[in-house]
Amino acid sequence: MHPHRSSTALTPPMSGTILNGKAVAQTLEVELAQQVASLRAQTGKSPGLAVIRVGDDPASAVYVRAKEQACGRVGIQSFGCHLPKDTSAADLVTKIDALNQDEQVHGILLQLPLPPQLDERALLYRIDPNKDVDGLHPENLGRLLRGEPGLQSCTPRGVMELLTAYDIPLAGRSAVVIGRSILVGKPLGLMLLAANATVTIAHSRSQNLGAIAAQADVLIAAVGRPKLITADMVKPQAVVVDVGINRYPRPDGKTSLVGDVDFEAVAPVASHITPVPGGVGPMTVAMLLHNTVWSFRYHEGLLETGK
Structure with missing residues (x-):
């Protein structure tokens, strides 16, 4: 089994699908608990x-x-x-x-x-x-760049697992990542390339950001700017993944957690969309657990060759 590959698959409804990271993460946790119990019995x-x-x-x-x-x-x-x-x-x-x-x-x-x-x-x-479960060490980033097995950054890996869980095809499709951080944007671009998507990475200096975003079959926002992505920036029936977590002021003076996507406006346009909270966040934690189990297998000499 690939260290980052899940067998989880959900059947989405016909339209307006919410990419429910919380539910997928719970399924992954059940699988991981079974793996950990098996490893404990074995070692x-x-x-x-x-x-x-x-x-x-x-x-x-x-x-x-x-x-x-x-x-x-x-x-x-x-x-x-x-x-x-x-x-x-x-x-x-x-x-x-x-x-x-x-x-x-x-x-x-x-x-x-x-x-x-x-x-x-x-x-x-x-x-x-080989203990870097955040996948941020240059050696692990180099492995990712070369397409070699290793520990991969939790948030972008969580995005990929969420797309896999909903059977969203990536090969040959246009994927636009808005954000170029070493935490999310850059590694996610590499993961999407490895899945045979055609990848564009846009950022704060990109000209005509709306036009770039509107070309995406899969649009991923990871910039930390609340409600940056509006409905006119989204191609009809695109898949929209919101990595942002921002505190947004409400009329009553309190704050709400919102993403980088204007969810209410974009949801009717998109074929699939992640909520905030409950989308990418739980997947990030699930991948942290997954990486820890992978590292355990590595240190115990239990990894299959090339996995």
Whole structure:
């Protein structure tokens, strides 16, 4: 089995399909729980994930808690590591090095953002590439570029798994990714190319963004700008995937979570669309768990050749 390939398939209704990442992620979790139980019976060991959080960013605390709860649901050991916000780079490097050597830990995740005194890139590079369950180490990005097996970035891999789950064809189709970050846009472009899509990556400097977007059979927004994608930017019956998570002011003074897509306006135009929340977010967590299990197989010598 390919480390990132799911056998999950859902039958969508005839029109106006919501790409329900929450439901697909739940199915993946059931599969992963079965795999973990089988691996434990086979080896007497369980996969382990260490999540490092530095400081007290409230959003990070929520995300880390969700990841730890997900680990618990599938039987992955969770090694939480919460460090004070004034932690030095040297102390954090010492911690990462210890986790790299810890045989109980198969995946290491450095929760971003980090406090300003810490160099995010240098610290991500310090993580053992074969424990880099975020798929951000240059070695893993290089494997992705070359089409080789390895740990792949969770959010773009989650997008691909969601499209697979709904049997959305990609070969020969026009895919437009809006956003060029190393977290989502760039790796997702490579994954879509590997699926034989014709890929355009657009961004804040792109001219005629609306016209570029309107050419897409599959349109993926990952820029962090609320409701950027409007109905006139979407080709009728296109597949629309919204990676954005933004806080948007409401008339009552509170905020709502919205994506980069104006969901209410675009949903009637699209053939398939992800909601926010409940679309890509749960898939990201599911792929983190999947990567941790893949890494466990790697370290235990249980990967099939070329998988």
